[in-house]
Amino acid sequence: MVEKLLTRYNGAPYSHTLDFYRSVGGYKALEKALTMTQDALIDEVKRSNLRGRGGAGFPTGMKWSFMPKTPLDAGGVLKPKYLVCNADEGEPGTFKDRLLMTQHPHMLVEGMIIAAHAIGASRGYIYVRGEFYHEIQRVQKAIDEARSVGLLGPSVLGSQWSFDLVVYRGAGAYICGEETALLNSLEGKRGEPRLKPPFPAQVGAFGMPTCVNNVETFCAVPTIINDGAAKFAAIGTERSGGTRLFCVSGHIEKPGVYELPININLKDLIAHCGGVRGGKKLKAVIPGGASAPMLHADEIDVAMDFDSLAKAGTMAGSGGVIIIDETACIVEVAARLLKFYEHESCGQCSQCREGSHWLARMFQRIELGGGTSEDLDSIATICANMAGQTICAFSDAVTGPALSSVRKFREEFEAHIQQKRCPSKPLAYQASAHLLHHASARL
Amino acid sequence: MIIDNKISQHIDTLRPHFPTEQALLLPLLHEIQGKEGWVSREAMKEAAAFLHLPLARVVEVATFYTMYQKKPVGKKHLQICTNVACFLRGSDELLACMEKRLGIHCGETTADGAYTLSEVECLAACGTAPVMQVNDDYHENLDEAEVLALLDRLDQELRHG
Numbered sequence A: 001m002v003e004k005l006l007t008r009y010n011g012a013p014y015s016h017t018l019d020f021y022r023s024v025g026g027y028k029a030l031e032k033a034l035t036m037t038q039d040a041l042i043d044e045v046k047r048s049n050l051r052g053r054g055g056a057g058f059p060t061g062m063k064w065s066f067m068p069k070t071p072l073d074a075g076g077v078l079k080p081k082y083l084v085c086n087a088d089e090g091e092p093g094t095f096k097d098r099l100l101m102t103q104h105p106h107m108l109v110e111g112m113i114i115a116a117h118a119i120g121a122s123r124g125y126i127y128v129r130g131e132f133y134h135e136i137q138r139v140q141k142a143i144d145e146a147r148s149v150g151l152l153g154p155s156v157l158g159s160q161w162s163f164d165l166v167v168y169r170g171a172g173a174y175i176c177g178e179e180t181a182l183l184n185s186l187e188g189k190r191g192e193p194r195l196k197p198p199f200p201a202q203v204g205a206f207g208m209p210t211c212v213n214n215v216e217t218f219c220a221v222p223t224i225i226n227d228g229a230a231k232f233a234a235i236g237t238e239r240s241g242g243t244r245l246f247c248v249s250g251h252i253e254k255p256g257v258y259e260l261p262i263n264i265n266l267k268d269l270i271a272h273c274g275g276v277r278g279g280k281k282l283k284a285v286i287p288g289g290a291s292a293p294m295l296h297a298d299e300i301d302v303a304m305d306f307d308s309l310a311k312a313g314t315m316a317g318s319g320g321v322i323i324i325d326e327t328a329c330i331v332e333v334a335a336r337l338l339k340f341y342e343h344e345s346c347g348q349c350s351q352c353r354e355g356s357h358w359l360a361r362m363f364q365r366i367e368l369g370g371g372t373s374e375d376l377d378s379i380a381t382i383c384a385n386m387a388g389q390t391i392c393a394f395s396d397a398v399t400g401p402a403l404s405s406v407r408k409f410r411e412e413f414e415a416h417i418q419q420k421r422c423p424s425k426p427l428a429y430q431a432s433a434h435l436l437h438h439a440s441a442r443l
Numbered sequence B: 001m002i003i004d005n006k007i008s009q010h011i012d013t014l015r016p017h018f019p020t021e022q023a024l025l026l027p028l029l030h031e032i033q034g035k036e037g038w039v040s041r042e043a044m045k046e047a048a049a050f051l052h053l054p055l056a057r058v059v060e061v062a063t064f065y066t067m068y069q070k071k072p073v074g075k076k077h078l079q080i081c082t083n084v085a086c087f088l089r090g091s092d093e094l095l096a097c098m099e100k101r102l103g104i105h106c107g108e109t110t111a112d113g114a115y116t117l118s119e120v121e122c123l124a125a126c127g128t129a130p131v132m133q134v135n136d137d138y139h140e141n142l143d144e145a146e147v148l149a150l151l152d153r154l155d156q157e158l159r160h161g
Ligand SMILES: Cc1cc2nc3c(=O)[nH]c(=O)nc-3n(C[C@H](O)[C@H](O)[C@H](O)COP(=O)(O)O)c2cc1C
Pocket: A051, A052, A053, A054, A055, A056, A057, A058, A060, A063, A086, A087, A088, A089, A090, A091, A174, A175, A176, A177, A178, A179, A180, A212, A213, A214, A215, A217, A392, A393, A394, A397
């Protein structure tokens, strides 16, 4: 098995402290980075083939290179540049950033200082989802420790360069994980996505050039600088390097976060996690967080890197792998996901706002036995109107579970419609009060 | 005054880190809720005056985010995740079990103001599903027995102030 690069010290007592982190070579990469030029740093990250771990898989070095070198305002004054960490971790099935912030907050801090040096940022914000109360304390503590020894502040490690980090607490909105919604939220506004262009590298936080990366992306930076891009790039594929933190949940024997080569085969990943819970038969896998189209059990012989999963018609997304066994009703699973999207659409675009609402109603209706075969056609039509037409990619994400579940498990949907009930439930099954309440509120 | 010295001093320490006053709105609303348990209309008015923002701007922000409670909640806010990974591991049964024990439906508060029961979306702890957040703390790997034991402990805490 390939060496772990980020989670080697998982579970070690005090792994979150500065003393521990330094005792295992922490902040050595920063010392090295400060001796390198900005271009050399960006080149190194480009050569590592690191791609963003937040969902879209954008090449990190290239994103950094888009940051303007000396942006001037209308009066010819140099504008500040910002670095932002996306720690909103909201994609259902994803729970790796929480682990990194809890156990290795200094890795994040070091990665961000290096990134800030590479793009010439003067301040960094870490936007953490509001529910992560204890994780926020951890990260804040790490920042305070780093500042107390001169790793942050007016003169980073005695250099001429000033950089500091600020934690910002979100307040419960999945859409704030989308980077432009996150920037609005960081400005104290409603977390509504912005039209692009302009991209954050031009007009980001508070109108200034801004670079946004995910927690895990930043955490990969120290190892790349310390051990060299070549070592990182040697793992994975030609277009996507390194290990990745896979979050495995659902009907799996040993759920958890597993750091493995980014191109591990899904079949092997499942085996690595002890297989399907209780030796049951696999039905489906959601391979990259809730927005990733489902894979049928007979499609799991596939590598998990961005390109291979895209070729298989789904996506690697956030690394959240949800295992679904034969006992689950796919209609119910999909209905649950669509209820989530209905709740989380920010409502700016009518296709998304209305479409998410209609889809949630329809899936719920079919699950409870009130669906018709026209509903299945309507689902396809609604989805066609939702994809690629909106301000942000949320609307496309909704169509992932909706279309894939109907396409790959059509017979389950038809059985619900014909039998006017969920066939996997006992005959005497009564939908619980809260489900009926939810359905009736909408039907 | 809801925004007391403690809150205003805390906001003052944040101010130098942000180029705009409005950026302080989310932290301010968190502080208010931390003190009051929820964000009332009165609190929104104070926040608007404190940050020199129009009231409408504060209201539109406070209502956008689900964590800001727009009506009072119980002393213990039970927030169970019913999203997909928790659902696959039995969150619905736990919700039903709590509804029965507390005698309320999801979304309601007990008559004595002790508990509010809510359903929330993914808490990013799916590997230890099912998960419930109670006030600031996560409780993970739950089953019915553990939920009942947890409620016993919370009952005790409430009784002893
Ligand atoms: C609806 C939606 C939700 C998202 N949620 C998250 C999230 O919770 N965390 C995250 O890092 N990226 C999320 N993203 C991706 C971000 O927009 C952005 O691509 C990412 O933060 C960039 O960082 P990276 O290049 O390091 O991956 C989301 C995107 C969309 C469209």
